[in-house]
Amino acid sequence: MIEHDAEREKKIARCIRCRSEFTADQLRGVSCCPICGDTGQPLSLEDDVIIKINWHELRLLCSFAEKWSEYLITSGQVATADNFMTIYSIIGALQEQYPYFQPLSQGGELHQFIRSGRKLH
Numbered sequence: 001m002i003e004h005d006a007e008r009e010k011k012i013a014r015c016i017r018c019r020s021e022f023t024a025d026q027l028r029g030v031s032c033c034p035i036c037g038d039t040g041q042p043l044s045l046e047d048d049v050i051i052k053i054n055w056h057e058l059r060l061l062c063s064f065a066e067k068w069s070e071y072l073i074t075s076g077q078v079a080t081a082d083n084f085m086t087i088y089s090i091i092g093a094l095q096e097q098y099p100y101f102q103p104l105s106q107g108g109e110l111h112q113f114i115r116s117g118r119k120l121h
C-alpha cells in the first residue's frame with residue numbers, strides 16, 4: 001500500500017514553460033499545463049539527462065537560441081512570444097544550476113548589469 005501511494009505521488013512530467021512537475025493523476029484529462037496553461041508537449045522526467053559541456057559552449061547555444069527566437073518574433077514568422085518564453089524558461093533552468101557563472105543569455109547579462117547598480121556612461 002505504501003509503495004502504491006509512493007508510485008501515485010511520483011512526478012512524471014515537467015512543463016517546458018513554467019517548470020512545474022506533475023504526477024500522472026494531475027495530468028489525467030488535461031490538455032494544457034494546469035499551472036501556466038502552456039499547450040506544449042510536457043517533458044518526461046525519465047528523459048532528464050546529465051551531459052558534460054563547457055559553459056562557453058552552452059552560452060553560445062543559448063545565445064543563438066535567444067537570437068533566433070527574437071528573429072522569429074520580430075520578422076513576424078511567429079504570431080506570439082510563446083517560443084521566446086519557452087527558450088527563456090530553458091535558459092533559466094540551465095542558469096539555475098550554476099547561478100554564479102556568467103549569464104547564458106544577453107537578457108541574463110542585462111539583468112545582471114541592472115542588479116549590479118552600475119551605470120552606463
Ligand SMILES: [Zn+2]
Nearest residue numbers: 015018033036
Ligand atoms: Zn506550465
